[in-house]
Amino acid sequence: MEVQKVENLSYKDFMNEFYKPGLPVVFKDASKAWKARDLFTPDYFRKNYSDRKTVVNEKEYTMGELLDMIENSSESNPAPYPCKFDIPSKIPELLPLIRPLGMNYAVPNWFQSKMFPSVVIGNQTELFLGSPGGKFPVAHIDYFHTNAWVTQLYGEKNFIVYPRGQDEFMYPKPNNQWESEVNIFNPDYEKHPKYRNATPITVTIKQGETIFVPWGIWHSAESLTPSISVIFDQINGSNYDDYVNDVWNYKKDGNRMKALAVLAYCRMAKYFCKVGDLFGSVQ
Numbered sequence: 657m658e659v660q661k662v663e664n665l666s667y668k669d670f671m672n673e674f675y676k677p678g679l680p681v682v683f684k685d686a687s688k689a690w691k692a693r694d695l696f697t698p699d700y701f702r703k704n705y706s707d708r709k710t711v712v713n714e715k716e717y718t719m720g721e722l723l724d725m726i727e728n729s730s731e732s733n734p735a736p737y738p739c740k741f742d743i744p745s746k747i748p749e750l751l752p753l754i755r756p757l758g759m760n761y762a763v764p765n766w767f768q769s770k771m772f773p774s775v776v777i778g779n780q781t782e783l784f785l786g787s788p789g790g791k792f793p794v795a796h797i798d799y800f801h802t803n804a805w806v807t808q809l810y811g812e813k814n815f816i817v818y819p820r821g822q823d824e825f826m827y828p829k830p831n832n833q834w835e836s837e838v839n840i841f842n843p844d845y846e847k848h849p850k851y852r853n854a855t856p857i858t859v860t861i862k863q864g865e866t867i868f869v870p871w872g873i874w875h876s877a878e879s880l881t882p883s884i885s886v887i888f889d890q891i892n893g894s895n896y897d898d899y900v901n902d903v904w905n906y907k908k909d910g911n912r913m914k915a916l917a918v919l920a921y922c923r924m925a926k927y928f929c930k931v932g933d934l935f936g937s938v939q
């Protein structure tokens with residue numbers, strides 16, 4: 657498997673060639689739907705949002721502090737990665753700049769439906785800041801069977817994806833099946849001999865490009881330069897039942913009544929979202 661880069665792909669061809677078979681793909685031009693394209697730079701965030709705060713590795717930083725760290729980081733001494741800001745709660749001013757969120761490809765997305773509040777479980781719209789050598793801490797499958805869309809708005813990042821069917825080579829953690837025990841950037845083959853059979857595919861996501869990471873695909877990432885990305889999640893009729901099942905498994909051992917109420921709500925919402933799809937209401 658290789659990750660193709662496409663341009664001017666029709667929605668129909670995307671659905672048939674990549675979405676339905678669950679293959680990752682890089683769009684060279686999807687982000688032209690967003691005002692954020694060519695606007696997001698470290699200087700833009702320093703000028704406008706220097707005071708916004710987020711927590712990285714349990715420590716609170718301002719955007720300005722993080723940008724300083726990123727500017728001064730080197731491959732051998734990288735700033736922490738990823739530095740994430742939840743866009744709706746921390747920098748809501750960015751929302752109009754990343755509309756339509758799905759760039760006319762990540763549709764339908766039931767997380768965008770009025771049936772779901774933006775804070776619903778598994779739904780994230782985040783700004784990621786990184787610097788050269790900044791590696792995602794763990795190879796993983798995204799929680800809750802969501803599809804992920806990662807748009808590189810400044811700088812470059814390597815994305816590492818694995819073809820489906822390589823779970824046994826990835827050594828899922830016994831206490832967390834979504835995360836790999838293998839340090840894929842420096843594998844220990846004595847400890848994880850089957851990882852030799854894994855076939856990681858690395859693709860460089862350049863400024864303006866977007867990678868679609870279908871649910872269930874092992875992946876990780878590494879920034880190559882100072883880097884700004886926007887990441888959001890997608891659910892719809894194709895992964896919704898798995899999503900609901902994951903939400904149930906996550907919640908069932910807590911407050912049982914609450915978990916049952918969430919389950920009932922999710923099941924009911926499915927029918928409203930399906931009807932919405934018929935009318936193309938979710939963009």
Ligand SMILES: O=C(O)CCC(=O)C(=O)O
Binds near residue numbers: 798
């Ligand atoms: O762009 C990246 O660093 C990878 C992010 C990712 O895979 C995630 O947040 O789940």
Ligand SMILES: [Fe+2]
Binds near residue numbers: 796804875
């Ligand atoms: Fe991920």
